[in-house]
Amino acid sequence: MARTKSIPLEGGGCCPSVLAAPVTEAQATDLARLFAALGDPVRLRLLSLVADAGEVCSCDLLESLDRAQPTVSHHTKVLVDAGLIEGEKRGRWVWWRIVPERVDEMRDALAGAHVRA
Amino acid sequence: MARTKSIPLEGGGCCPSVLAAPVTEAQATDLARLFAALGDPVRLRLLSLVADAGEVCSCDLLESLDRAQPTVSHHTKVLVDAGLIEGEKRGRWVWWRIVPERVDEMRDALAGAHVRA
DNA sequence: GTGTTACATTGACACCGGTCGATGCATTGA
DNA sequence: TCAATGCATCGACCGGTGTCAATGTAACAC
Numbered sequence: 001m002a003r004t005k006s007i008p009l010e011g012g013g014c015c016p017s018v019l020a021a022p023v024t025e026a027q028a029t030d031l032a033r034l035f036a037a038l039g040d041p042v043r044l045r046l047l048s049l050v051a052d053a054g055e056v057c058s059c060d061l062l063e064s065l066d067r068a069q070p071t072v073s074h075h076t077k078v079l080v081d082a083g084l085i086e087g088e089k090r091g092r093w094v095w096w097r098i099v100p101e102r103v104d105e106m107r108d109a110l111a112g113a114h115v116r117a
Numbered sequence: 118m119a120r121t122k123s124i125p126l127e128g129g130g131c132c133p134s135v136l137a138a139p140v141t142e143a144q145a146t147d148l149a150r151l152f153a154a155l156g157d158p159v160r161l162r163l164l165s166l167v168a169d170a171g172e173v174c175s176c177d178l179l180e181s182l183d184r185a186q187p188t189v190s191h192h193t194k195v196l197v198d199a200g201l202i203e204g205e206k207r208g209r210w211v212w213w214r215i216v217p218e219r220v221d222e223m224r225d226a227l228a229g230a231h232v233r234a
Numbered sequence: 235g236t237g238t239t240a241c242a243t244t245g246a247c248a249c250c251g252g253t254c255g256a257t258g259c260a261t262t263g264a
Numbered sequence: 265t266c267a268a269t270g271c272a273t274c275g276a277c278c279g280g281t282g283t284c285a286a287t288g289t290a291a292c293a294c
Contacts, residue, residue: 018155032155032157032158035152039154044149044152048136048138052137052138059239067283073242089290092290092292094240094241103136174270187255206260206270
């Protein structure tokens, strides 16, 4: 994928750690959308399958997730909207990939739990 | 009284990375509950406030979060059930603390996004 | 053209979850 | 004892969300 692109993302400022300093309401809204995207077991498995296989088409997900096709399409859309995966249409198939930078943002948001206390 | 209600969780073994290998349905259900707990902007700010102050009582949260008292109580309960915070009652007040180990589990679940390109 | 395949979209359903007023239960202090 | 405080619980409202059948839209094969 294009490494030449350094994730613009986040209109409400950058995404610092939730634990290092109080987050603003805008940042909280942004991050909540991210976490909510992973707040569903089907989407977690979907992300896991994509991450494990590197690339997966929806037809494969349909089998693995044991859900109807519209349901799988719905979940991929949620993850795409959250920026966690991206799809590329090749012929008749859409191949899904993970967006590691976006996952890193989530992990960074959880960093710094030990600095105080 | 110890409001630490420590849920069973970990039904399908420990909580490895979602991205390193396919997660089981049980693991996905567990982790989804965790992520869903942070899938709300009010709870994210709540966690952030607790982490920043080290210890906070509900009365302080009530002001900072600008929500009614039952609402704040609801959100603290969700975070406690998720194991992300714990409360200790001293006198009339309940003091909330973060559970860093639990946050670490979430961060670990997001590790390994780069193993494959 | 016709038909098939892969996926998105729509609409409808049921259920979940955030919110708050009212109420209950402890604890503190007068 | 009584009043006040801090928090949990209950009940209700309502918008959000997961689910799937039906339909639409491309892309391919013939």
